[in-house]
């Protein structure tokens with residue numbers, strides 16, 4: 311299957327000397343296009359570092375990251391900024407919406423930053439898919455947490471990025487709302503062909519993915535296709551996550 315993203319022997323060391331921490335150790339992974347991949351692992355296993363290196367938010371100490379045909383280490387800071395604006399989307403735990411902007415203005419912000427015009431039909435489709443057509447003029451403070459996260463998902467989808475990265479996107483939501491948000495990410499994959507990579511602590515969230523990558527101590531320790539909540543939880547227990 312075609313890969314949207316590839317990491318080859320990626321290592322990331324924070325700090326130097328005696329205090330150095332190896333957050334990733336020679337991680338090699340391919341993320342197939344049009345698939346939903348979850349990244350799990352015990353606290354401190356390197357999940358956020360994996361996501362940040364994969365998304366061009368952080369630079370590996372060694373190894374290569376390729377998004378489509380582009381090797382990230384070959385880009386300067388300006389090119390990396392452009393890549394983050396145009397070619398990837400982000401959904402964070404703290405929705406990170408701009409309070410003074412309306413729902414629609416928040417959703418189209420990446421387009422304005424990339425100095426591209428909104429394709430009206432696509433914008434309408436994205437807004438409708440996330441169920442916010444009747445809230446387009448609202449401000450974030452007038453929305454529930456789940457609705458705010460749906461705005462963030464629409465904002466991540468609007469540029470038709472090669473990969474949408476989620477960093478604990480349901481971490482701040484109650485169970486029911488989290489399920490709606492996960493179903494929406496699933497729909498983005500199934501109906502729109504979007505590629506999604508999501509870091510999560512929650513086996514039930516990981517069960518929405520096609521594949522789960524398990525990190526332990528900075529390495530890929532395991533992978534699971536067609537995951538179930540129970541299967542993921544059992545694997546996490548084996549990795550010593552919940553002793």
Ligand SMILES: Nc1ncnc2c1ncn2[C@@H]1O[C@H](COP(=O)(O)OP(=O)(O)OP(=O)(O)O)[C@@H](O)[C@H]1O
Pocket residue numbers: 324325331332333351352353354355356357358359360
């Ligand atoms: N900026 C940094 N400086 C120094 N050490 C860091 C930095 N960021 C992460 N680390 C260390 O790297 C290791 C991996 O961290 P990372 O945040 O990637 O793990 P994680 O699996 O996402 O953890 P959690 O589930 O707790 O969020 C940890 O030991 C962490 O303390």
